[in-house]
Amino acid sequence: MRFDSALGLESRRGPLAIFGKILIYGLMVVIFTGPLVGLLMSAFSETLDPTSFSLWPDGFTLENFIQAGEKNVYLYLFNSFVVVGFGLLLQMLVSVFAAYSLARKKFRGMTFVMLLMLTTMMLPEEIIAIPLSLVLSDMPGLNINLIGTYAGMILPVGAWGFSILVMTEFMREVPVELEEAARIDGAGELRIFATIIVPLCRPALGVIGVFGFTMIWDQYLLPLIVAPASDMWTLPIALRSLRSDEEVGIGVLLAASLLALLPSIIAFLAFQRQFMRGLTSGAVKG
């Protein structure tokens, strides 16, 4: 007897077993994708009433997306893309630089720095939301107010412990001989970093890229604190204001919700392998 799984369902091939499997798997797909499929269908339907939300389309129209334009949804989408674009770029750069130190250098205080990184991961961002708003409105020693600016939404996500640690794990694997050979050939620090270490870590860049994207895209409390005026809103925090509109019904809300969901779903589907890898490595290491 061979076992590919704990229950050994694979080896059961009777008609009843096959029927049972189709039922279970079908049900799982419906439960977990149902609300999302419903959103996709309803966003293109002539839906006005919350009770007509369903998995089956009711006509086909782009009206909801046109109306969305009048409600500034595309401005919010633009804001979201600005934040995620610059935020992710900054976050990846910061992670790669920090990881290079932690993985390839030995220096006094390294354990302490590692401890700091872990502390930031243990510290839920929700907890510091209130004092963060005070700090952002008057950056200590800098005399800058970041409330109401893109920078206020971008800089706080610039350093992320998870990204740094994933990157560090990866960089440790690069053989030290490669680095030493380059050093003997007279390559400088930056050159070694940019032409040897970073290119060898391309798979890890995929991992921290896709995780960083979903993390920044999903930010809610931070833009809520930083963007008091609606012209700075990102799409997720704008959704709430779109729902209570009597004249347009739920159509605009559905269109905007779909636009808010699609980018992270696309990112996940495109980088699935990297995503799963990061997921298991992150969870197993706590």
Added chain:
Amino acid sequence: MTSIPTPARPARRPPGVRWRGTLIAWLFLAPALLLFLYFKFIPMFVGLWKSFFKVQTFLGDEWVGLENYRTILTDDEFAAAIWHSVVLALGTTIGSIVLGLGFALLIEGPARYLWFVRTAAFLPVVTTMAAVAEVWRIMFHPADSGMLNVILGWGGIDPQPWLASEDTSLWSIMLMSIWRGTPYDMMIFLAGLVGVDRTLYEAAAVDGASTWRRLVHITLPALRPVFWILFTLAAIRGLRVFVEVYVLTNGGPNGSSEVLMTLIYKLGFQSNELGVASAGGIVLFLATLVLTVVVQMLRRRQAA
């Protein structure tokens, strides 16, 4: 640290080079440390500091000692919010772990169609919370023709008020959180299941053990570390829940689903009680810390 001689390096480097290496290491770390300092550590200390003050925008802050903490620990609203947070965290955590394990066992295996089911089922995890919550809010519509009530109707169950009633609001939020948490736990269990020794299954089958006994005596013990990790992660995440509640009910109706974070948010940004709100954040932090430590201790004891 740098002076430890390694056999691979024939000669010890001169002190100048060593000093330069340290400098470079700190330079590469500087951006991360600076950002952490400004957006994690300073806010943390500001929060701790302000929690001892009555914060007033124009009048200046007034030292009140532990008064803010006393407010939190004696206030009925806070007591209710803490209780709701705990119920929501525990319910979501246990629900997601049980269902996640069940589903993981059902879809374990190398077949291609299973990979498809897994990918589809995982979608809720990567979706944007705010958007998903809006969709669920629509599905929770309390009318008889609301989507979930129609589905209940197929099974002959009476329509529920969902978010609209004090009795069901918290459970409805929990339902959505479980929906979103289950696939994540499922994936982690699947990763754990891969590591279970296949020869043990075969040996058990040769000895005539039933599927159930195989599960209880081989699979579940092997997954024990995964349980602990998922429990800690999910419980911490559950305690600090904000977006789900803020979008679905904003704590209502009548405070029946108010959790700690929504209450802190309201105090901080609507009533401008920044001192009390900061103290609330510290309490939440301590709760998280205690939870983590207790779980770690239980885990150690069980491992010993």
